Amino acid sequence: MKKYQEMTREELLAEQQSLQAEFDKIKAKGLSLDMSRGKPGTEQLELAMPMLDVVNSKTVLKSENGTDLRNYGILDGIPEAKRLIASMIDVDPEMILVYGNSSLNSMYDQVARAYYEGICGHTPWCKLEKVKFLCPVPGYDRHFAITEHFGIEMINIDMNDDGPLMDQVEEAVKDPSVKGIWCVPKYSNPEGVVYSDETVRRFAALKPAAEDFRIFWDNAYVVHHLYEDEQAEILNIFDEAKKYGNEDMIFEFCSTSKVSFPGSGIAGVAASKKNLEDIKSQLTYQTIGFDKINQYRHVAFFKDRAGIDAHMMKQAAIIRPKFEMLNDLLSEEIAPRGIGNWKKPLGGYFISFEALQGCAKEIIAKCKEAGVTMTGAGSPFPYKKDPKDSVIRIAPTYPSLEELTEAAKVFVTVVRLVSCEKMLAQ
Amino acid sequence: MKKYQEMTREELLAEQQSLQAEFDKIKAKGLSLDMSRGKPGTEQLELAMPMLDVVNSKTVLKSENGTDLRNYGILDGIPEAKRLIASMIDVDPEMILVYGNSSLNSMYDQVARAYYEGICGHTPWCKLEKVKFLCPVPGYDRHFAITEHFGIEMINIDMNDDGPLMDQVEEAVKDPSVKGIWCVPKYSNPEGVVYSDETVRRFAALKPAAEDFRIFWDNAYVVHHLYEDEQAEILNIFDEAKKYGNEDMIFEFCSTSKVSFPGSGIAGVAASKKNLEDIKSQLTYQTIGFDKINQYRHVAFFKDRAGIDAHMMKQAAIIRPKFEMLNDLLSEEIAPRGIGNWKKPLGGYFISFEALQGCAKEIIAKCKEAGVTMTGAGSPFPYKKDPKDSVIRIAPTYPSLEELTEAAKVFVTVVRLVSCEKMLAQ
Numbered sequence: 046m047k048k049y050q051e052m053t054r055e056e057l058l059a060e061q062q063s064l065q066a067e068f069d070k071i072k073a074k075g076l077s078l079d080m081s082r083g084k085p086g087t088e089q090l091e092l093a094m095p096m097l098d099v100v101n102s103k104t105v106l107k108s109e110n111g112t113d114l115r116n117y118g119i120l121d122g123i124p125e126a127k128r129l130i131a132s133m134i135d136v137d138p139e140m141i142l143v144y145g146n147s148s149l150n151s152m153y154d155q156v157a158r159a160y161y162e163g164i165c166g167h168t169p170w171c172k173l174e175k176v177k178f179l180c181p182v183p184g185y186d187r188h189f190a191i192t193e194h195f196g197i198e199m200i201n202i203d204m205n206d207d208g209p210l211m212d213q214v215e216e217a218v219k220d221p222s223v224k225g226i227w228c229v230p231k232y233s234n235p236e237g238v239v240y241s242d243e244t245v246r247r248f249a250a251l252k253p254a255a256e257d258f259r260i261f262w263d264n265a266y267v268v269h270h271l272y273e274d275e276q277a278e279i280l281n282i283f284d285e286a287k288k289y290g291n292e293d294m295i296f297e298f299c300s301t302s303k304v305s306f307p308g309s310g311i312a313g314v315a316a317s318k319k320n321l322e323d324i325k326s327q328l329t330y331q332t333i334g335f336d337k338i339n340q341y342r343h344v345a346f347f348k349d350r351a352g353i354d355a356h357m358m359k360q361a362a363i364i365r366p367k368f369e370m371l372n373d374l375l376s377e378e379i380a381p382r383g384i385g386n387w388k389k390p391l392g393g394y395f396i397s398f399e400a401l402q403g404c405a406k407e408i409i410a411k412c413k414e415a416g417v418t419m420t421g422a423g424s425p426f427p428y429k430k431d432p433k434d435s436v437i438r439i440a441p442t443y444p445s446l447e448e449l450t451e452a453a454k455v456f457v458t459v460v461r462l463v464s465c466e467k468m469l470a471q
Numbered sequence: 472m473k474k475y476q477e478m479t480r481e482e483l484l485a486e487q488q489s490l491q492a493e494f495d496k497i498k499a500k501g502l503s504l505d506m507s508r509g510k511p512g513t514e515q516l517e518l519a520m521p522m523l524d525v526v527n528s529k530t531v532l533k534s535e536n537g538t539d540l541r542n543y544g545i546l547d548g549i550p551e552a553k554r555l556i557a558s559m560i561d562v563d564p565e566m567i568l569v570y571g572n573s574s575l576n577s578m579y580d581q582v583a584r585a586y587y588e589g590i591c592g593h594t595p596w597c598k599l600e601k602v603k604f605l606c607p608v609p610g611y612d613r614h615f616a617i618t619e620h621f622g623i624e625m626i627n628i629d630m631n632d633d634g635p636l637m638d639q640v641e642e643a644v645k646d647p648s649v650k651g652i653w654c655v656p657k658y659s660n661p662e663g664v665v666y667s668d669e670t671v672r673r674f675a676a677l678k679p680a681a682e683d684f685r686i687f688w689d690n691a692y693v694v695h696h697l698y699e700d701e702q703a704e705i706l707n708i709f710d711e712a713k714k715y716g717n718e719d720m721i722f723e724f725c726s727t728s729k730v731s732f733p734g735s736g737i738a739g740v741a742a743s744k745k746n747l748e749d750i751k752s753q754l755t756y757q758t759i760g761f762d763k764i765n766q767y768r769h770v771a772f773f774k775d776r777a778g779i780d781a782h783m784m785k786q787a788a789i790i791r792p793k794f795e796m797l798n799d800l801l802s803e804e805i806a807p808r809g810i811g812n813w814k815k816p817l818g819g820y821f822i823s824f825e826a827l828q829g830c831a832k833e834i835i836a837k838c839k840e841a842g843v844t845m846t847g848a849g850s851p852f853p854y855k856k857d858p859k860d861s862v863i864r865i866a867p868t869y870p871s872l873e874e875l876t877e878a879a880k881v882f883v884t885v886v887r888l889v890s891c892e893k894m895l896a897q
Binding site: 082084085087090093094095096097098100101102104113114115116117118145146147149150153154157160161171187190191194195302306307308309327330331332333334335336337338339 | 508511513516520521522523527530539541544545572573583587597613616617620621728734753758759760763764765
């Protein structure tokens, strides 16, 4: 197999013709496939069905602290649920606020809170001329959507295999209008990057100009390993931050959305005592409390971190073949032709494919033409602007392995075709 | 029995002495009773326990529209839940947005949305010099806490047996900085007032100066009748508003918090198409969707409005004796002495007691001294300022009938004692 870069124009033309014919054949099939959805597949959801039996009409719905779980009360979560969430991200349960059904909601509310109230007595961001956020790219579109929604200027930070480039971060935080950064430190969305120890340490040691600068540490995939024997671990950001007196600089987020049921899970925020008090002083106006029965349901089903880990290994067994199939296909069809890069993730929900520069939009459009929906071009970037038009987020979990395999084959054909055309046009 | 107002000073002194002796005896008992909590009692919660069986590991968790209830998706609620909520407040299901576990949360978010985003393209309230809200009093402390939290100036509106005094409301809305009003139209908190047809019509016909003026119609007690044969009904505000082209002026709120389980219920917002689109255009950044499994659980258990009504009659059977005991005791001990007024509610969660002017704080303090917790003085008023220091909110549902009876007797003794002292001091 020859790299496209090494092909003659004639070879490229022949390749293009044959790929175009193949593409036309695929189109004629009228497929309807989808690799865009970062959702668990049905088999994964089935694993959590027994959770719906652990709370029933015979259950004594009392918290260990005596609270009737069926009545009003408890703003920050029942102690059992605090412990469960704390065990996921390895912090003291005292640092946990158990939120509602969605960590996205807790992150949105946190930005909203900072925007109209200010953090810990600082000027509300809405009263400032300019507020900026750092956005490691590629990243999670819904993070960027929140900050864009609040009119916050987003600044791209490049990523490498160790996480965000800390030189860029350290430089950027000297600007007092830079108020935060979005991070997915473990199995990052979409690349699956695991922040190195040095990266975490440098985050923990940051000396931002803005006192109300906060790291939004979205540990969304903390327990989402693909392998039993090869699991990434990252340093505990709070432990590191403590060494620099920087505990107040961090909000950590996680949830069981992709552990139990998306939409019916529980979310958690971890923060310093000072930040928690600040959050609760506002939250007490917003709600009397979140769903304590559902908190208890999660505790009764998973019991502890070991229970969650065992459950996640069952999920891994289901989705690992999907990731591996994709990795193998890209290794066979794309790598040798020199027309794309990706990292083989050890966890998380995505594979991030980097096409030749200027090809992502066209690949996604042609996939659509062939009946395969991909995540929108530019999605993993602020303002949906991929500066190189090259990143495509692939979400392997939702389709069956069979459907995914069919979709992946179409994708690979399209990547080849578009790359070919691109090179011919140069 | 003589009215205190008709007693001689000597008679009052004798009365005071005997009451003081009684009060000292009560204090010696070291009671610990509570009439402050607007929460369902345990027996009421027991009624909903079978709801925890209708969804289990064998349930097919698919919405009628095909959505897997266990996965991401559906911002505004599953169609079945929209219908159930719509049936509670008698509107078209298309007008419903099913919110999370708390209508308070949905009201807070609505004010927050108006504050930092603006309603339907209008200037966000945070950008305005002055924003005012009308607050019918006595009213719900958590409503007032929200508007106070956002720095919104609150203006008292007096109530009578027909609801808020509409002359005051109509006059006040001529001020363009008046942006909203809190209403609990049926079995109002705390008086149990039911808005008359004329009141609802005049609300529906309001011509406020501010285009983004909204009526926050918190129909919290819409199905919370105390009697089978004597149930208040109010006019449908949306039907009336339609006659004046005023549908966009209303946000209606309700929930199942005091139907199923507080904290584990579902809430609903009803609004015009234009308002719903406006809400959803923001909400889509805040969450992917609320807990659909819990939405379905409510539908599977209650089925429809008839199911809810039947359930609420079982609740009524439990709490009615508590309301009636209080009503009887006040009728026997307070009314003939001319030292307090209240309305006998047909539904809702409270009895609002109006003591002699200047006595509420002292009554509440003395109850505390005797081991009986009452809702804080001033609570039913903006800024917790009861202009006459006379209103005391009584919450009969949470204690057992036995405890409530004991607490009520203490309350009555204290009301007599404080009234006596007040009259002697004059």
